[in-house]
Amino acid sequence: MSVKTSTELLRSSVREFSEKTISPVAKKIDEENTVPDDILSQVAEMGYFALRVPEEYGGPNLTTLESVVVVEELSRVSGAIGIISTVSGTMVAYPLIHYASNELKEEYLSRLGKGKIGAFALSEPCCGSDAANIITKAESDGDEYIINGRKTWITNSTYADFFLVAARTGRPEDRHRGVSIFVIDRSNCIEISKLEMMGYRGSGTSELLFKDCRVPKENLIGEINNGFKIVMDGINEGRVITASMGLGVMQAAFEESLKYAKMRESMGRPIIEHEMVQSMIAEMKIKLEASRLLIYKAAEKIDNKEYDYPMWSSMAKYATASWGVDLVRLAMQVEGGYGYSKESNIERYYRDIKMIEIGDGTNEVQKMVVIKSLLGKIRPAKV
Numbered sequence: 001m002s003v004k005t006s007t008e009l010l011r012s013s014v015r016e017f018s019e020k021t022i023s024p025v026a027k028k029i030d031e032e033n034t035v036p037d038d039i040l041s042q043v044a045e046m047g048y049f050a051l052r053v054p055e056e057y058g059g060p061n062l063t064t065l066e067s068v069v070v071v072e073e074l075s076r077v078s079g080a081i082g083i084i085s086t087v088s089g090t091m092v093a094y095p096l097i098h099y100a101s102n103e104l105k106e107e108y109l110s111r112l113g114k115g116k117i118g119a120f121a122l123s124e125p126c127c128g129s130d131a132a133n134i135i136t137k138a139e140s141d142g143d144e145y146i147i148n149g150r151k152t153w154i155t156n157s158t159y160a161d162f163f164l165v166a167a168r169t170g171r172p173e174d175r176h177r178g179v180s181i182f183v184i185d186r187s188n189c190i191e192i193s194k195l196e197m198m199g200y201r202g203s204g205t206s207e208l209l210f211k212d213c214r215v216p217k218e219n220l221i222g223e224i225n226n227g228f229k230i231v232m233d234g235i236n237e238g239r240v241i242t243a244s245m246g247l248g249v250m251q252a253a254f255e256e257s258l259k260y261a262k263m264r265e266s267m268g269r270p271i272i273e274h275e276m277v278q279s280m281i282a283e284m285k286i287k288l289e290a291s292r293l294l295i296y297k298a299a300e301k302i303d304n305k306e307y308d309y310p311m312w313s314s315m316a317k318y319a320t321a322s323w324g325v326d327l328v329r330l331a332m333q334v335e336g337g338y339g340y341s342k343e344s345n346i347e348r349y350y351r352d353i354k355m356i357e358i359g360d361g362t363n364e365v366q367k368m369v370v371i372k373s374l375l376g377k378i379r380p381a382k383v
Contacts, residue, residue, distance in 0.1 A: 044115030051089030058113025075248025080202030
């Protein structure tokens with residue numbers, strides 16, 4: 001009799017929870033572009049919004065590989081829940097764990113550990129992948145900073161208890177050398193406008209307008225003008241978690257199209273018996289498992305503190321994004337007209353998977369990271 005590993009037990013637990021609690025409302029989340037409060041509460045109780053938070057702050061303190069498994073299983077039933085977990089549990093937690101003062105760790109990691117949700121406000125209307133060009137400003141005023149500016153495409157915003165905000169503290173010409181990171185509580189100085197996105201609907205993605213937000217200087221994360229390094233360090237690790245979101249969508253699309261192919265009949269027999277359909281199913285399986293291997297390898301490199309993990313994280317994200325889009329397209333092709341309709345979940349997966357080619361750096365950016373890594377120009381700041 002085989003004994004399940006801790007990772008396999010974790011997967012079984014998350015899958016059981018996801019199937020029972022999230023799956024029945026996944027389509028409603030997408031249609032209404034919001035997650036019901038009771039679902040958020042139940043996910044928070046499981047610790048899925050605080051994946052990397054250390055136990056001393058109330059979190060599960062998962063490894064990167066364990067976090068990948070959780071996000072993969074959540075995303076298999078709901079991309080919205082998967083991305084909320086990714087952002088709050090890893091991308092928000094990472095800068096706090098590695099760079100924040102003890103006081104900020106105690107305050108904000110403990111909030112995550114208690115089920116609160118965090119958001120990371122980086123992108124602006126002017127700047128997505130070019131994060132060094134942000135124009136949101138933080139001006140010193142006595143013991144505080146005053147923050148003004150506009151952020152957009154910020155996931156988790158409608159649910160967030162607090163925000164990590166990248167703001168310019170130097171001159172515009174300083175570019176990445178003039179950016180700092182602050183933690184800001186949700187308040188009336190932040191105007192939140194929910195966006196209607198193509199996919200990952202329900203993720204709380206919004207535009208944020210900061211109007212004279214006063215922030216204590218103690219809320220600076222790390223050193224002044226060193227924020228860009230913090231952002232890039234977090235993203236280097238976070239990209240593999242983003243890739244796992246795509247892996248979950250791929251798994252769901254594969255399972256659904258395979259089931260459909262076994263049930264749907266054409267020309268007197270199930271379409272799975274037709275050679276063309278078999279070819280598509282086989283191609284989907286290859287891309288699914290190749291993506292999984294790359295993602296797990298990248299996660300293990302992060303957990304083993306290997307210096308080249310940024311390259312592997314980018315390779316995993318690039319491959320999963322590219323193969324993921326292809327896989328879901330093939331899944332829709334297998335289902336034909338049914339897959340193109342909203343009766344099928346494939347239509348939702350098709351909208352969701354495209355984001356993996358864009359978020360946390362486009363496919364083109366991932367190739368830049370790979371070549372710079374090969375040339376020795378990229379090294380992780382924290383291992």
